[in-house]
Amino acid sequence: MHVVLLGGSPSAPSTTWRLLQLVGERLAALGHRTVALQVRELPAQALLRAEFNDPAIVEAAALVAAADAVVVGTPVYKASYSGALKTFLDLLPQDGLAGKLVLPLATGGSQSHFLALDYGLRPVLASLGPRHILPSIYATSEQLPWDPEQGLAPHPAIAARLDAGVAQLAHELQQLQQLRLLQAVNGARAPVAA
Numbered sequence: 618m619h620v621v622l623l624g625g626s627p628s629a630p631s632t633t634w635r636l637l638q639l640v641g642e643r644l645a646a647l648g649h650r651t652v653a654l655q656v657r658e659l660p661a662q663a664l665l666r667a668e669f670n671d672p673a674i675v676e677a678a679a680l681v682a683a684a685d686a687v688v689v690g691t692p693v694y695k696a697s698y699s700g701a702l703k704t705f706l707d708l709l710p711q712d713g714l715a716g717k718l719v720l721p722l723a724t725g726g727s728q729s730h731f732l733a734l735d736y737g738l739r740p741v742l743a744s745l746g747p748r749h750i751l752p753s754i755y756a757t758s759e760q761l762p763w764d765p766e767q768g769l770a771p772h773p774a775i776a777a778r779l780d781a782g783v784a785q786l787a788h789e790l791q792q793l794q795q796l797r798l799l800q801a802v803n804g805a806r807a808p809v810a811a
């Protein structure tokens with residue numbers, strides 16, 4: 618199945634992006650095809666001026682449209698998700714997540730704003746009509762130490778949440794794949810009108 622890793626941090630390097638990459642590696646190991654999409658790499662003017670027809674925006678929106686699941690990652694900025702992520706979500710069609718699974722992730726400087734995903738981002742994602750938004754995963758930068766040689770080494774509590782999140786997403790992707798197969802078989806068997 619096809620999974621988009623949607624990174625909403627304007628920064629590089631980005632703790633959030635590293636977390637998304639870790640999730641992507643786990644999903645790839647389970648046989649899923651992952652595609653990276655970082656909002657910071659899209660043209661800033663097109664994002665800020667809502668230029669829906671900009672070729673890079675059209676291409677990015679098409680990647681999302683083709684996905685079975687989207688893992689959305691954002692840093693917490695001013696007690697909510699990043700403005701960079703919002704500029705891109707605003708350019709998706711109203712049903713831009715229809716039929717898709719969504720796993721929201723966030724990183725923050727402290728635990729103070731761990732609800733930002735649920736009170737801020739989740740309603741926005743829900744408005745785009747996804748099949749299911751999985752439980753959110755929140756980690757502080759301190760819980761996500763990174764070493765150039767070892768890579769990202771999440772603290773045990775976060776590692777456990779990531780394991781559970783990836784397992785649930787993989788399970789639901791499998792169910793979705795079976796449903797699609799069933800629909801394809803039933804569609805092929807449907808009687809042709811005379």
Ligand SMILES: Cc1cc2nc3c(=O)[nH]c(=O)nc-3n(C[C@H](O)[C@H](O)[C@H](O)COP(=O)(O)O)c2cc1C
Nearest residue numbers: 626628631632633692693694695696724725726727
């Ligand atoms: C402009 C700005 C605003 C921030 N606001 C908050 C905040 O309100 N709450 C919080 O917990 N962390 C806040 N942080 C810290 C970031 O969320 C945290 O460092 C995060 O891991 C950065 O992720 P990134 O490296 O992917 O950009 C803020 C950081 C910046 C640069």
